Amino acid sequence: MQALYAQLLVGLINGSFYALLSLGLAVIFGMLNIINFAHGALYMMGAFCAYFLLNVAGIGYWPALIIAPIAVGIFGMILERTMLQWLSGLDHLYGLLLTFGIALIVQGVFQNYFGSSGLPYAIPDELKGGMNLGFMFLPIYRGWVVVFSLAVCLATWYLIERTRLGAYLRAATENPTLVRAFGINVPRMITLTYGLGVGLAALAGVLSAPINQVRPLMGADLIIVVFAVVVIGGMGSIMGSIITGFALGVIEGLTKYFYPEASNTVVFVLMVLVLLIKPTGLTGRAA
């Protein structure tokens, strides 16, 4: 039983990263109509940013949680302004190729300087240790990751679905020309949206640094699963990507307990099934 709970927790943690990353992808896809293959590289940059802040500037985990997403978000906005914006109106394939190229370059540069092995990043003192819940031992940092990710995901959902700014975003997803003709600077909004999506990826990177170590290819491994999550959940749905992210993490965890051999493939098997039955994803709209 202990092992089951442990796997469930691992599943929830992976689910947190899936949710944060697929949420960012959904936000970006909605506004820019771009499938952001650079997402994994930007997640990795978030983790590296936290690493540099600590080892070069002596800035710890808590400030890094705010600084890294902003810094990487600004990097993303520069990418959008200088490259991605020229692809608007073109086929998905161009955006996919460009962002995939960006991912390879970014990962290549980091690999060149830091090799492929992991760099350690310590758990902040406040979140060290664990709690005995009676039925299982809960490492506090892992509990924090799950709770904090969920809070960030829900805050993002609220921002997009319930606020005036979110109404602009949703409207511009549908008809950017008309929204602009109402006096809203849509190009600037698109840049900020890309920054937001990238910031979420970088935030996931910082959260992951103490658990998974900081490696140039940490995003490349994860992003394949995240894209499967996105396909299952459906592109463009905010709540859909949050729920699917957490749910698939848990399903993966459960598979690890009941049938470990399939744990690495279960997500992809589900993806194939969903593609066969409902190609737009469980909650998605048609592209």
Add this chain to the structure above:
Amino acid sequence: MPTSRKTSASRKPIWGQVMPDLKMAEAGATKAAPSMANGQVLSVQNLEAWYGESHILHGINFDVNAGEVVTLLGRNGAGKTSTLKSIMGIIGKRTGSINFNGQQIIRATSDRIARMGVAFCPEERGIFASLDVRENLLLPPIVRSGGLSLDQIFDLFPNLKERLNSQGTKLSGGEQQMLAIARILRTGASFLMLDEPTEGLAPVIIQQIGHTIARLKNEGFTILLVEQNFRFASTVADRYYIVEHGQVIDGFANSELSSNMDKLHTYLGV
């Protein structure tokens, strides 16, 4: 030509007591004053426009004075909608001169044009499916003071108040049209461009939209209307321009309508 915004006292109710008199905020009246002084709100000179490679407007010339309802008439594909879109800055390539309240806007982006006080109600209405009626209504930002308040808008369109929480595209065609007009009245823009507001609507709704336009004109709004429904246009317009093959080929005032009927029939093929 009106030289000042009519005061509330001089207005007569247009369709009974159901919809009480609107009161424009004083700020709006003062702000609109400069354009009233010279009379001309919009002057379009030699406007040409292209959709990609295809040349669609071949030198459009017309102007709109403050407080007028001016209607562009013409057959399908004549270039009426393209003219509105060019003024709004949402057609890729355009040349010539578009002067709005003394400022040249031919090169301005559409968000800047909107912020100068031009409001646009597109032919397809542009109601957002992912937004509810309230969000649709509140979407266009206030560009200057003097727009209608929500209460005034609900006076004009009581249906909308009851449907505030419905999804935008769940409304009937008539309600969607009302929503599309209502949301640009909040912004404080005093120059409205309405593209075929009666298209596909039942006669009783068309009549209501006609009343609304007359009412807005009475409030001092300047309106540029695109219509194919000539009978409807004749109930609200002060002046007409005939658009054909991307050019304005004729124009006359509503008072000259009867003497121009024969020509009009030829132009419009009605």
